[in-house]
Amino acid sequence: MKFNLADGTTVRITAVTSRAVRAAVPVPGRPGVLRLRGRTPGEAVRDLAEQRLAVRDRHLGVWVLTQRGAGVRELLDTAPGVAVGDADDGGWGGQEPTRLTVHPEVDDATAAHLDAAALRRHQPPPRPPRPARPPASPPRVNDHWIYPVGGAALVAAGLVLVAAVGGLVLLPILFVAVFVAGAVAVAKAISTSVSKSVSTPAPRQVQEAADREWERRLLLQWRDWYVGPDALDTEARALLARTQSAVDAVLASSLHDQGLLLDAVRNRVVLADVEWAVADRLRGHTRTRRTMASTPTPGEHSLRAAARAREVLDQDVARVEARVRVLEDYAAKVRAAEMERFDRQAAERLDALAVEAGVDHEQQDEALSSLVQAQELALRVASLTDELLGSGPPGGPEPPGSPEEGR
Incomplete structure (x- = not known):
C-alpha cells in the first residue's frame, strides 16, 4: 500500500510495517510519543x-x-482495508481457492463445520506423544510375587533336605524342578509389571481420532453441497480463486457494511x-474435461465429436x-469508491490548514460518481445467478441432517 503525503513524498507500507505502526504504544510521561513494541521484526524497523x-x-x-510516522498511523486507522487487486503484484489474488464454496441454502454452522473439516483433512494427523524416558532405577514390580516364590523356595529347601537324607539320586531332578518353578514365577511377575507400565492412548488422542472420523463422514454426507479445490482441475481452480477474491x-x-451498495443482507x-x-459450473467443466481426457477417439467420427465437445466447453x-x-x-469499483472517500477525508484535513475553496465540493462529486458506478455494477451482479445456473438447490436428495447428529 502506498501513501502520498502532503510534503510530496510517498511512503510504502507493507503488511509487516503496517502491523508495527498500528501496534505502537504510548510512552508514559511523554504525551504524544509512540514507541514500537520490543518484538517488532528488524526488517520492519529498518x-x-x-x-x-x-x-x-x-x-x-x-x-x-516520528511526526511523519504518527501521521501515517492515523492514515492506516482510517484507510479502507487491503482489497483484491491491492497486492504487490497487482493481481487478483492467488491461483488457489482459499476456502470451500458452500451452497447458499446450507446453514452457517454447517458451512463452518465443512470448511474446518476440509482444512483439517489436508493436515497430517497429530504425532503421538513420545514415550516417557525410563527411570534410572529399575521399576518396582508387584510385591505379590514374593509370596509364591518364597513359598516355593521353602518347599524346595525341604525337598532338597529330604533328597539329601533319602538319597543323592533325586537331588538333580528336584533342583531342576525348583529352578523352573522359580523362573516361571519371576517371569510372570515381571510381565505383569511391564504390562501395567505400557501407556494407553491419551484421551486427547482418542478424541482427535473421533473428531477426524466425524469430519470425514460429514464431508461425505454433504459432498453435493460444497465445492472445494479437490473437485476442480487447475483451470477451474484459478477461476474459482478469482471469484472468491x-x-x-x-x-x-x-x-457493504454501511449498506451503500445493495442493502447489506x-x-x-x-x-x-x-x-x-x-x-x-466449474465443477461441471472439470468433470467434462476429465471425461474427454479418458475417452478414446479411435476414428474420424469420434474425433469430430471430440472437437465439437471441446468447442461447446470452450x-x-x-x-x-x-x-x-x-x-x-x-x-474494483467498490475499491475505487472507498479510496475516493478516503481521499476526500484526507483533503478535508488539509483544507483545515490551507482553506482551499471548492476542493471539498469537487471531491464529493467524484466520490458520488464512483459510488453510483459501484451501485450500478451491484445490480448487474445481482442478475448473474440466473444467467449462470439459475436459482435452487442442486439435484438429488434433500440436505442431510444436522452435523451435530451422531457426534
Whole structure:
C-alpha cells in the first residue's frame, strides 16, 4: 500500500510495517510519543527508519514514531482495508481457492463445520506423544510375587533336605524342578509389571481420532453441497480463486457494511448465489474435461465429436469467465469508491490548514460518481445467478441432517 503525503513524498507500507505502526504504544510521561513494541521484526524497523517514519530515541533507548510516522498511523486507522487487486503484484489474488464454496441454502454452522473439516483433512494427523524416558532405577514390580516364590523356595529347601537324607539320586531332578518353578514365577511377575507400565492412548488422542472420523463422514454426507479445490482441475481452480477474491473484497468493504451498495443482507445473498453458481459450473467443466481426457477417439467420427465437445466447453468456459470479470469489475469499483472517500477525508484535513475553496465540493462529486458506478455494477451482479445456473438447490436428495447428529 502506498501513501502520498502532503510534503510530496510517498511512503510504502507493507503488511509487516503496517502491523508495527498500528501496534505502537504510548510512552508514559511523554504525551504524544509512540514507541514500537520490543518484538517488532528488524526488517520492519529498518523499513520504517529508511522512510523516516521511526527513529531511535537516545534518551529512552527505544524506537519511536516520528511526526511523519504518527501521521501515517492515523492514515492506516482510517484507510479502507487491503482489497483484491491491492497486492504487490497487482493481481487478483492467488491461483488457489482459499476456502470451500458452500451452497447458499446450507446453514452457517454447517458451512463452518465443512470448511474446518476440509482444512483439517489436508493436515497430517497429530504425532503421538513420545514415550516417557525410563527411570534410572529399575521399576518396582508387584510385591505379590514374593509370596509364591518364597513359598516355593521353602518347599524346595525341604525337598532338597529330604533328597539329601533319602538319597543323592533325586537331588538333580528336584533342583531342576525348583529352578523352573522359580523362573516361571519371576517371569510372570515381571510381565505383569511391564504390562501395567505400557501407556494407553491419551484421551486427547482418542478424541482427535473421533473428531477426524466425524469430519470425514460429514464431508461425505454433504459432498453435493460444497465445492472445494479437490473437485476442480487447475483451470477451474484459478477461476474459482478469482471469484472468491472478488466476493471477499466486496464483503470486506466499508460500503457493504454501511449498506451503500445493495442493502447489506441482499448484497451478501446475491454474492453467495453468484459464487455458488460459478463454482458448480466449474465443477461441471472439470468433470467434462476429465471425461474427454479418458475417452478414446479411435476414428474420424469420434474425433469430430471430440472437437465439437471441446468447442461447446470452450464457449461455456468463456461465458463463465466473462461473469467472473464482472465480479472483478464490481470489486474494483467498490475499491475505487472507498479510496475516493478516503481521499476526500484526507483533503478535508488539509483544507483545515490551507482553506482551499471548492476542493471539498469537487471531491464529493467524484466520490458520488464512483459510488453510483459501484451501485450500478451491484445490480448487474445481482442478475448473474440466473444467467449462470439459475436459482435452487442442486439435484438429488434433500440436505442431510444436522452435523451435530451422531457426534
